[in-house]
Amino acid sequence: MSSDVAKFGDTASEIEQDMNSTELIAKDSVMARLKLETRPAHDRIESVPFSMMMQEGRLPRARFAGKLACWLAVHGTLEAAIRECDDDACVAVWRETMARTSHLRNDLACHGEMDMPPAAATATLKTVGWLASLGARDPRALLGCLYVLEGSKLGGTILRKCLDDAYKCGPEALSYFWASGTSPMPDFKAFKERMELALTTDDDRDRVIAAASGMFDHLTDVLDGLLCNLDTSGAESEPAPEGVCPFGHG
Numbered sequence: 584m585s586s587d588v589a590k591f592g593d594t595a596s597e598i599e600q601d602m603n604s605t606e607l608i609a610k611d612s613v614m615a616r617l618k619l620e621t622r623p624a625h626d627r628i629e630s631v632p633f634s635m636m637m638q639e640g641r642l643p644r645a646r647f648a649g650k651l652a653c654w655l656a657v658h659g660t661l662e663a664a665i666r667e668c669d670d671d672a673c674v675a676v677w678r679e680t681m682a683r684t685s686h687l688r689n690d691l692a693c694h695g696e697m698d699m700p701p702a703a704a705t706a707t708l709k710t711v712g713w714l715a716s717l718g719a720r721d722p723r724a725l726l727g728c729l730y731v732l733e734g735s736k737l738g739g740t741i742l743r744k745c746l747d748d749a750y751k752c753g754p755e756a757l758s759y760f761w762a763s764g765t766s767p768m769p770d771f772k773a774f775k776e777r778m779e780l781a782l783t784t785d786d787d788r789d790r791v792i793a794a795a796s797g798m799f800d801h802l803t804d805v806l807d808g809l810l811c812n813l814d815t816s817g818a819e820s821e822p823a824p825e826g827v828c829p830f831g832h833g
């Protein structure tokens with residue numbers, strides 16, 4: 584695991600500043616379109632009660648372990664499909680350093696008992712099945728799904744602080760959120776550049792964006808499934824203003 588897991592890094596405002604100051608990407612580029620066109624889906628997943636409970640430190644730890652297990656199945660399927668396909672764009676974008684299944688396995692082992700409601704398992708299997716069939720008919724579109732997981736590292740810098748505050752588990756048990764070290768920005772910028780170079784036609788871009796929206800929706804269903812039998816009162820808040828942790832962390 585990364586050696587710089589010892590200290591917390593970026594705040595949301597640092598991320599935003601960094602993104603704004605280096606935004607050299609044209610408005611109709613695939614990355615600009617991904618950000619803009621999946622924004623409503625991002626706002627939804629960020630504000631579902633499960634996400635709010637993680638940020639508030641009110642999520643039972645076994646349920647957090649259940650989420651890691653769901654994510655492990657999703658990452659495992661997506662990473663293998665991209666790694667093993669011979670689509671030129673996938674080959675150009677994928678780097679083995681982007682794989683996070685080993686981080687998820689490490690973290691799962693740290694959090695003890697796992698609680699996964701059947702609805703979460705069902706939604707995860709649906710996601711895995713959807714990824715497998717998308718990969719079989721249009722592997723290039725999987726890059727949209729990869730964007731969703733890579734981009735989630737940005738919000739992860741907020742979450743890792745909230746989760747460590749809640750579980751007092753230390754960063755070693757949250758290695759999934761530290762996979763790009765203190766700041767995910769250099770990796771994310773390099774990923775964006777590879778995506779721009781690899782996805783040059785409108786048709787490619789449209790398919791990748793549709794896949795990213797589908798990925799957000801599937802993962803939102805998984806998080807909804809993980810809520811089963813939890814008291815969600817007080818976790819129905821509006822999303823925080825852009826780039827701001829609603830609970831004052833970061």
Ligand code: HEM
Nearest residue numbers: 595598618628629634730731734735737738741802825826
């Ligand atoms: C749980 C609460 C979450 C918070 C507080 C959060 C917060 C953030 C923040 C601060 C950024 C960077 C600033 C911005 O571009 O607006 C960001 C970007 C992003 N997040 Fe989240 N996020 C959360 C959940 C998620 C989840 C669950 C996913 C997907 C699995 C996700 C996917 C993304 C993506 C793809 C981006 C990159 C947007 C882009 O620049 O193209 N986020 N998030």
